[in-house]
Amino acid sequence: MIRSVTMRRGEIVLRSDFEQMGSQSQISRIFSDFVKEGRLVRLGHGVFAKARISSLTGKPVPREPLEVLAEETLRRLHIDAQPGQAQRDYASGKSTQVPVQSTFNTGCRRISRKLILGNHTIRYENNYRARS
Structure with a gap:
């Protein structure tokens, strides 16, 4: 093993x-x-x-940092996830505020899996309610 x-x-x-x-x-x-x-x-x-x-x-x-590990974990679990809105705004220059927490947008998919390292937790955002 x-x-x-x-x-x-x-x-x-x-x-x-x-x-x-x-x-x-x-x-x-x-x-x-x-x-x-x-x-x-x-x-x-x-x-x-x-x-x-x-x-x-x-x-x-x-x-590796938790963000990299979370991204690899979601990919390995076949979950399509993109960076959260705060990360996208910061990367594109729309915001100068550095995102404190790592967030992933999972689209229309709800995720209950928790990924935690010490006192850092990965959060998920989705547009599940927008789906009709």
């Missing part, structure tokens, strides 16, 4: 990637051990990121 995790392309590891290797409880137990060892960081239910040890704190941290 260790070799399989380290050899995987990308930074995100999904528990569903290992369904063929054992039961859900066995895989969850192994991932829990990987988190304790500092090999992985848990982002959400069944979603883990590859980790490195922080030179400042000595604790495991993801190798």
Whole structure:
């Protein structure tokens, strides 16, 4: 399992990637051990990121920022998501206010999955109510 995790392309590891290797409880137990060892960081239910040890704190941290990890996670889960309105306004120059929270627009799709790292949470905006 260790070799399989380290050899995987990308930074995100999904528990569903290992369904063929054992039961859900066995895989969850192994991932829990990987988190304790500092090999992985848990982002959400069944979603883990590859980790490195922080030179400042000595604790495991993801190798990429949460925004990059969230984008890869949504892509791996086949969810079409674009940057949120605040990020788009800032990138286009319509606003000079730097967005504090990462937000993704999921179109007409509602998402209940939470992606959390420390005290940072990914938020979702959608136009679900606009759909008739």
